[in-house]
Amino acid sequence: MNQRERKQAAILAAAISEFQEKGFQGSSMDAISLRAKVSKRTVYNHFENKEALFQVMVQQLFELSAEQQDYRYYADQSLKQQLSTIAERKIKLFNDPHMNNLVRVIFSECIHSPTLVQDALQKFQQQELGLESWISAAIADNRLKKVDPHYASEQFMGLIKSVTFWPQLLMNQPLPEAQQCQKIIDDSVSMFLNFYQC
16 A cells, blocks of 8 residues: 555545544534544545545445345355355444444435435445345246245345344444354344245
């Protein structure tokens, strides 16, 4: 990482902290430059305004999440094994501190600045299409019952997120220990397959 990249990373980290503490509307480029220990001019050399900073945060979150969203269906593997892998990857993503900070900043603006986060929310919804595609492939392979893939995807992710994402995001609860996470995965997969598997 060169000097420019280090400064940009410092500015982004400062902006995340500032937005978390004061919200997007309550933050300023002056405060971000002070927190990042760089000049205001340096901040503007990297980012035109607060909106540009926010959009970079959205892009970072999208990229972090996208790495874990390639849910390829394998006809020669058990559904349990594949769904377990999907759940493991999802929980691993939820346990990323940088990802959690980005999510908190973005979701906190859903109420205060809905137009600011509209594109971000649309991107997140599109990412869930990976599991929908997996479910569609399993249905086409006659291994899952005919069901609305979107509905089934929301159900499965809801089982995972209800204990490994929403309590951490909204109430700052710690992620369950590894053994408990494995139980959550096993139970969620079993519940899903007991209902939908052919």
